[in-house]
Amino acid sequence: MIKVEKAAFAYEKSPFLFHDLSFSVQKGETLAILGANGIGKTTFLRCLMGFLKLKEGKVSIAGKDISQMSSTEFWKLVSYVPQAKNLVFGYSVLNMVVMGRSQYVPFGRVPSKKDFDYAMHILTEMGLQDLADRSCNQLSGGQLQMVLIARALCKEPKILIMDEPESNLDMKNQLKVLDIVEKLAHKNNLTILINTHFPANALRCSDKTLLLKADTYLFGETSAVINRENIQDYFDIQAEVINIQEGGKHYQGIIPINLLPQDVQPA
Amino acid sequence: MKHAKPKRVCLFLFIALIAGMLAALCIGRYSMPLSTVVQSLFSPGQLSETGVRVWTLTDTVVWNVRLPRILMAVLIGAGLSVSGVSLQAMFGNPLVSSHVLGVSYSAGFGAALGILLFNNFLYIQILATAMGFVGMLMTYRMSRRKGQSSTLMLVLSGVIVGAVFEALTSLIKFVADPEQKLPAITYWLMGTISGTDWLDILKAAPLIIMAIAVLWMLRWRLNVVSLREDEAIATGIRLKQTRMLIIIATTVIASVTVSFCGVIAFIGLAVPHLMRMLCGNDHRVLLTACCFGGGIFLLLIDTMARSITASEIPLSILTAIVGAPIFAMLLHKTGGAWDD
Numbered sequence: 001m002i003k004v005e006k007a008a009f010a011y012e013k014s015p016f017l018f019h020d021l022s023f024s025v026q027k028g029e030t031l032a033i034l035g036a037n038g039i040g041k042t043t044f045l046r047c048l049m050g051f052l053k054l055k056e057g058k059v060s061i062a063g064k065d066i067s068q069m070s071s072t073e074f075w076k077l078v079s080y081v082p083q084a085k086n087l088v089f090g091y092s093v094l095n096m097v098v099m100g101r102s103q104y105v106p107f108g109r110v111p112s113k114k115d116f117d118y119a120m121h122i123l124t125e126m127g128l129q130d131l132a133d134r135s136c137n138q139l140s141g142g143q144l145q146m147v148l149i150a151r152a153l154c155k156e157p158k159i160l161i162m163d164e165p166e167s168n169l170d171m172k173n174q175l176k177v178l179d180i181v182e183k184l185a186h187k188n189n190l191t192i193l194i195n196t197h198f199p200a201n202a203l204r205c206s207d208k209t210l211l212l213k214a215d216t217y218l219f220g221e222t223s224a225v226i227n228r229e230n231i232q233d234y235f236d237i238q239a240e241v242i243n244i245q246e247g248g249k250h251y252q253g254i255i256p257i258n259l260l261p262q263d264v265q266p267a
Numbered sequence: 268m269k270h271a272k273p274k275r276v277c278l279f280l281f282i283a284l285i286a287g288m289l290a291a292l293c294i295g296r297y298s299m300p301l302s303t304v305v306q307s308l309f310s311p312g313q314l315s316e317t318g319v320r321v322w323t324l325t326d327t328v329v330w331n332v333r334l335p336r337i338l339m340a341v342l343i344g345a346g347l348s349v350s351g352v353s354l355q356a357m358f359g360n361p362l363v364s365s366h367v368l369g370v371s372y373s374a375g376f377g378a379a380l381g382i383l384l385f386n387n388f389l390y391i392q393i394l395a396t397a398m399g400f401v402g403m404l405m406t407y408r409m410s411r412r413k414g415q416s417s418t419l420m421l422v423l424s425g426v427i428v429g430a431v432f433e434a435l436t437s438l439i440k441f442v443a444d445p446e447q448k449l450p451a452i453t454y455w456l457m458g459t460i461s462g463t464d465w466l467d468i469l470k471a472a473p474l475i476i477m478a479i480a481v482l483w484m485l486r487w488r489l490n491v492v493s494l495r496e497d498e499a500i501a502t503g504i505r506l507k508q509t510r511m512l513i514i515i516a517t518t519v520i521a522s523v524t525v526s527f528c529g530v531i532a533f534i535g536l537a538v539p540h541l542m543r544m545l546c547g548n549d550h551r552v553l554l555t556a557c558c559f560g561g562g563i564f565l566l567l568i569d570t571m572a573r574s575i576t577a578s579e580i581p582l583s584i585l586t587a588i589v590g591a592p593i594f595a596m597l598l599h600k601t602g603g604a605w606d607d
Contacts, residue, residue, distance in 0.1 A: 051497055075503030082498055088359045089493055089548040102491050103503035108484035110551050155503070 001027045001191040002048075002159065007057035009040070009047050017043055018212060019056065023219040025208060027158075030185045030192040032202035032222060035212035036235055041195045044212070045163055048193070049080060061159065076103060079152035081162040084144040090137035093128070093147050094119055100154030122150045126180070142173030149180060160184065162194040166201060178205045199226050199235075203252045226254070236260055273546035273556070280559035284341065287563050291337050291570045296577075297328055304329055331464070339463040339471065340569040341562035343524050344534060346475045348561025349554060350517035351535025352542070353482045356489035356550055357513045358421055361543075364535030365403075365521035368421070369428030371532065373402025374518075374525040376432040379439045379452045381526075386448075392470075392526040399522035402428050403514055457581035458529035460569060467527060474523045478516040482554065485512060489550035531565070533586040537594045538564050544597060564590070 001024075008019035017040035025031045033041050046052045048059055050066065059066050066074055079100070091099075098111050098119040105111050123129050128146055136144060145165055152160060162181070166174040182205045184190045196202055202209050202222055209225040211218040213234045218225055231239040231254065238258040244251045292304045307329040312320035322330075351364035365371055377398030381391030409424040436456070443449045482489075488509050491502050499506050524531060542556040565582075568589060572580045 046497075049497075049501070051500070071500070071505075072503055075501060078501075080497065080501035082495070082501075085495075087494070088361065089356075089543075091490060091548055095490065095549055099491050099494070099502055102488070105487060110487040 001025055001029075001062060002193070003060045003063075004048075005057050005059075007044075007047065007059065008055045009043060009052065010055055011043075016055075016215075018217065021057070021217055023208075023210060025191055025193070027191055028185055028189040029208060030181060030194060030206040031208045031210060032206035033193065033195045033210045033212065034197075034199055034202055034226075034234070037197075039212045039214065041212060042163060045161055045193065045195055049078065049161060050074065072103065076155075077157060078159045078161060079155050079157035081145075081148050081152045081160060081165055083164050083168065084141050084148055086137050086144075090135035092132070093123070093134050093136060093139070094132040096136050096147055097123060097150045097154050100151040103155065119150075119154050122154050126150055140173075142169050142176065145169060145173070145177060146180075149177070153184075158191060160190050160192045162192065164195050164197065167197050174201065181205045199231060199254045200252070202226060203254075223252075226252075232260070236263060273549065273552035276546040277552060277555050277559065280556060280563065284559050284562050284566070287566050288337055288341065291340075291566055292329055292333050294570055294574055295328075295333065296574065297324075299325060299328070335465050335468050336460055336463045336569070336573075337566060338468055339460045339527070340565045342468075342472060342475050343460070343528060343531065344538075344561040344563070344565025344568075345558045346479055346520040346561070347524060347531065347534040348538035348542075348557040348564070349479050349482050350520040352539035352550070352553060352557045353485070353489060353513050354517050354535075355539055356493040357510060359493045359495065360421060361540070362422055362536075363425070364539075365517055366530075366532045366535055368403065368406045368425040369432065370399050370402045370406070370518060370521045371525060371530045372429040372432040372436070373405075374399035374522045375456050375530045376436045376439070377522070378455060378525050378529070379436050382452050382455065383439050383443055383448055388526075392523070395526035396519065396522035398432070399518045399525070402432060403518045403521075407514070454581070455529045458531045458583040458586075459572070459579060459581055460528045461573060461579050463527075471523055471527050474519055478519045478523075479558065481512055481516040483558075485509060486551050486554040489513075489554070493550075528582065530583055531586060532583050533590050534561060534564060537586075537590045540594065541597065 003024040005022050007021040008016055010016045021044075033044065035041050043052065047054050050071070061069075061074075061077055094116065098115055101111055101115045101118065104115065120129065120132065123132055126146060126149070128143070128150060131139065131143060131147070136147060139147065149165070166177045169177065178201055181192055181194060185192050185205075185207075194206065203226055206222045208220065209222040211225055211230060211234045218230060218234070226241070228239060228241055231237065236259075237256050238260060239254050239256045242253045242255055244253070289301065289304065292308075293299050293301055303325055307326045311326040311330060312322045315321045347365070354363050354365060354368065355361050374395045377394035377396070378391050380398070381387075381394040385391065406421070406424045406428045409427065410420040412420065440449055440452055443452055488504060491499055491504055492506065492509055492513070494502075496506070538561045539553070539557055542553055542560050546552055546556050565586075568582060568585045571589065572582055572585050
């Protein structure tokens, strides 16, 4: 579905953030993008979405080079879920979700009843119907993140790009977001790219993982990529992977143990 | 804060606007009962003995003095409010209006330059419009960093652009002939719509109505445009094209206003706020509400301007003196309703 070939990017007068980056993600798969702060995860997503221009290489969706696509064509396939932040103007949840359908609203018109019905349908599917008339700025962070996911789905996309959707949320809300990601990929057959700080969350919801580090990267099956050695290598910490069996299912977690010796501040 | 049914608010505002216009026709130094006004509106003149309809003094006052002026007040009030609310959406910022962004000042400079050099109305209007665009683009370019315009950068850029053009306007006043041009420029810039005739309406109305219509067509997009830039692009709308239309329409409104009636401050900021408090932030309804609300507000101000004292009071003085306390009170009471 998404194929990245030899991609490279650098900000002006700076060294490459990443280069020679190649990987592909199939339909219905979830890719987690992991890496330390400032390593270029968000920049990479912004390149994928055309907000920044790659210096080298190309990205194609379903075999078509995205630099050849019109923005209308591209945004019909792709939806973007930003991190939940308060808005300047508090729109109602329903109005917010229906904005996902803006593309289908002709110039000079407002969304039709059908658009609103569809938005309501998505909200109901996500169990958010009771929030429909609430103002977005009165929601909790977790609720707002769910609303933003609903807005992204309202477009009926094939690909979902999520920028750290769970990083500001408490554990329960994190779990809710991860469950939705899992369901969307495996039931609705969406291709999902998710940026995250937490290797444990990648273990829970993703099929493939892209680990980023200055000058190099690692790509592969999540279960193969996330292990003790790689965490140490890519995050500069000593960590341990733990395994738990619960109700016949296998869960994995990561426990950070210690900073590496060279990073420890002398007391 | 719970908002009233937005559509009902619009209907109420519309009725209030019509009632206000009728009342304004009655009020003035030569005051008339409503029945006389209505009769004059629908069948002006009286049959003379020879069977010819002759206009009375009442008809002249209603048709040639008050009606054009009232229409102008409503048009400009509506235009400035609608442009204020659209700019607020475009910049995702409840603090801006064409005045805050310095556009009124740059257009005012254009008008002053026009008065100084030509004293021909067409040139004055062209110069005001051209300088209006220059001011808007300067503020826009100056405030944008990394694709975002922060509140601080916007307001500061507006202050800078406003200051430059205010200084240039002062320069023009300084070199202007103090007998004729200087008073003309000063009075013009303080804002007045006295002496509006049907020809003025004919010149101003099409432009303002067209600009309002364009913004009204964009009313849904205004919701989307007010999101952060990435999110707005990601919805798939044509953001650049939409922004361009908003800039053109709002600058046309500001410039036409300045070239007919000088700089009228405050409306573009205050009316959108009042309307957000009344009917919420959804621009689909908000735009209509601002249209009617702005009309009512400037009509009220202008009626006061021409009837409080024997001589005219400039509009920008009254908009601030009357508007500011109402605005301050509401703001204090609600804490600013734009974010809930």
